[in-house]
Every structure is written in C-alpha cells, then in structure tokens.
Amino acid sequence: MARTREFDTEAAVSRAMDLFWSRGYEATSVRELTQHLGIGQGSLYAAFGDKDGLYRAALERYRTTLGATALRSLEESADVRAAVRTLLVERVRIAAEHGGRGCLLVNAACERLPGDPSIGRLVRDVQDATREALTEVLSTAAGRGEIAPRHDPGTLAAFLITFLNGLLVSAKVTPDVRALEPLVEVALAALD
Numbered sequence: 001m002a003r004t005r006e007f008d009t010e011a012a013v014s015r016a017m018d019l020f021w022s023r024g025y026e027a028t029s030v031r032e033l034t035q036h037l038g039i040g041q042g043s044l045y046a047a048f049g050d051k052d053g054l055y056r057a058a059l060e061r062y063r064t065t066l067g068a069t070a071l072r073s074l075e076e077s078a079d080v081r082a083a084v085r086t087l088l089v090e091r092v093r094i095a096a097e098h099g100g101r102g103c104l105l106v107n108a109a110c111e112r113l114p115g116d117p118s119i120g121r122l123v124r125d126v127q128d129a130t131r132e133a134l135t136e137v138l139s140t141a142a143g144r145g146e147i148a149p150r151h152d153p154g155t156l157a158a159f160l161i162t163f164l165n166g167l168l169v170s171a172k173v174t175p176d177v178r179a180l181e182p183l184v185e186v187a188l189a190a191l192d
Contacts, residue, residue: 012039016036016055017059021102022098024111059122060122067130071130075137084191088187096176100174105126108122127165134161148192156190163187
C-alpha cells in the first residue's frame, strides 16, 4: 500500500522556488532542497520525480503567481504609459530584492539554455504571453491615439520585453531600483 504524502506539495514548491531563485539550479543540491523543505529525499523523488521535476514545478509556480499578476495589472490599467511603467518598475523591484536575485525565468534562461529545450519552451511561452498581452494593450492605445502611429504594436511590445529582460539581468548586477528606474523612462520614450 502506498504511503500518504506527509507534506504540503504546494508549500514545498513555493519554498523550492525561493531557494532556486536565490541560488540557481546548478548551485542548489538535492540535500539543500530536502533540508530547506524539511522533507526526505524519498519524499522529494516520490512527489516530483527528481530535482529537475521540482525545478520545473517551481518555474510553473513563478509563472502562475508573479507572471500572472504582472499580466493582470497590465490588462487592467486604462493608461498605457502608466501600465507599462508599472509593469517594468514592479518587475525591476522584485528582481532587485534580496540582494539582486533577478527574475527566476530570466535566470533559468541564462543558466539552462541552450542545453535544456523544455526550459526554453517554458520561458518562451511566458515571454510570448507577455508580448501578446502587451501588444494588445499597445494596439488599443494606438487606436485611442495614446502612442505614435508610426509604431507597430507587436514590434514595440517585443522591444519592451527585450528591454525588460536586460533590465532584469542588470538588477542582479546593480540591485538598486533607484539606479535602474530612470532607464524605464528612456524605454517609455519609445512610445512617443
């Protein structure tokens, strides 16, 4: 008879997400994970398959929490400049926290690609969803005359995502929102 799982897997994934986010995939050992989560190695393997399975679950958790919140706030704002500014500044603030741990998904791309195609798909899916939401917001804003008509909303959205990715890496090097926030204003000038 199979044993009943004796720990909260959702809480374990959240705690693992924080550890991977702070240390990275390679620098986090299974032993550190089991100690941090307060579970045995057998329980980790039974619940997640292996360290890689737990990492993917942590990335999905990041996607459905922080990523979903960012998209929701973007879609709910009436003012396109304020929405884009909030999106960029909030992501930088989160990336600069805890000594500059960056963005878990950008960190995953930097650490695991090109060698791990499934991580590449996950990161690309998140970036595609963000780009599509941003394109929709920018298209609506263009229709209302809020951004210059010379811009293609899809290209502008792709630029802003690329800029954000670079900014998130910069937040690891310089974890100071006040130093990075003026760069957001430069990117917003692309809307003119």
